[in-house]
Amino acid sequence: MRRIAVCPGSFDPVTLGHLDIITRASTLFDKVIVLISTNATKQTASFTATERMMMIAAATAHLDNVVIDILDGLLVNYVKRVQAVAIVKGLRAVSDFEYEFQMALTNKVLYEGAETVFLTTSKENMYLSSSVVKQVAYFGGDISPFVPACILDTIRERLIKEEQDEY
Numbered sequence: 001m002r003r004i005a006v007c008p009g010s011f012d013p014v015t016l017g018h019l020d021i022i023t024r025a026s027t028l029f030d031k032v033i034v035l036i037s038t039n040a041t042k043q044t045a046s047f048t049a050t051e052r053m054m055m056i057a058a059a060t061a062h063l064d065n066v067v068i069d070i071l072d073g074l075l076v077n078y079v080k081r082v083q084a085v086a087i088v089k090g091l092r093a094v095s096d097f098e099y100e101f102q103m104a105l106t107n108k109v110l111y112e113g114a115e116t117v118f119l120t121t122s123k124e125n126m127y128l129s130s131s132v133v134k135q136v137a138y139f140g141g142d143i144s145p146f147v148p149a150c151i152l153d154t155i156r157e158r159l160i161k162e163e164q165d166e167y
């Protein structure tokens, strides 16, 4: 039996922190589905789901057992449909825990077979988030330490502020 894991998230955009979790999950499971999902509590995304998919595809092209999909619905329904054995999430710090714990338990109530597996983030990525990347890119800062090199230009071109105002 092939053991499938689903790695859900907004990925708006994908960061080196996400890539680290996806890469490590790909060594633990036979197949990893990176699932671009809607987080109903977040404001509108900066990138369309298709753009996010293209960026993840570029960043994971070297990982043979990783595929990408888009979901606009409940995660548990997807997990059930593809018969995934795990939902993989990265945990950065204690601040992530309550939110992730709540989601894991809710998913388990909705579908008993929804097992969430948490991978501890690498220490280099403890502070990293898509919002941090967006902030830095917006003001023309160097985002190369935060995102895969192959998607640097895509993110820069889209997010940089039109004009740099001087104060």
Ligand code: PNS
Binding pocket: 008, 009, 010, 011, 037, 038, 039, 040, 042, 073, 074, 075, 076, 102, 103, 104, 106, 107
């Ligand atoms: O990267 P994020 O925004 O922290 O990921 C959260 C996400 C997208 C995984 C979560 O909001 C989600 O699972 N959305 C799909 C809809 C769903 O099933 N929501 C109930 C989860 S308790």
